[in-house]
Amino acid sequence: xxxxxxxxxxxxxxxxxxxxxxxxxxxxxxxxxxxxxxxxxxxxxxxxxxxxxxxxxxxxxxxxxxxxxxxxxxxxxxxxxxxxxxxxxxxxxxxx
Numbered sequence: 001x002x003x004x005x006x007x008x009x010x011x012x013x014x015x016x017x018x019x020x021x022x023x024x025x026x027x028x029x030x031x032x033x034x035x036x037x038x039x040x041x042x043x044x045x046x047x048x049x050x051x052x053x054x055x056x057x058x059x060x061x062x063x064x065x066x067x068x069x070x071x072x073x074x075x076x077x078x079x080x081x082x083x084x085x086x087x088x089x090x091x092x093x094x095x096x
Contacts, residue, residue, distance in 0.1 A: 007035040009059055026048070045086040055089060066090050
């Protein structure tokens with residue numbers, strides 16, 4: 001499922017790095033978007049991989065953006081966890 005939402009970047013969190021079981025290094029970074037909605041206005045997204053982390057680096061806190069993202073869920077010990085994975089970020093006013 002692919003969706004898009006507009007808002008202002010309020011936080012860019014620390015870069016996370018690690019090594020997979022296969023020995024490959026990985027990077028992940030999260031950021032928070034304030035959508036201005038009356039209820040639950042803040043939404044946290046993640047970008048995964050070098051290319052997407054570099055894409056996020058082009059934007060700063062306080063900047064108005066539109067984020068295209070996928071929603072995914074996974075089961076862990078009978079509980080489901082959800083991810084909002086951003087795959088494209090544009091400044092508001094840019095064409096998607």
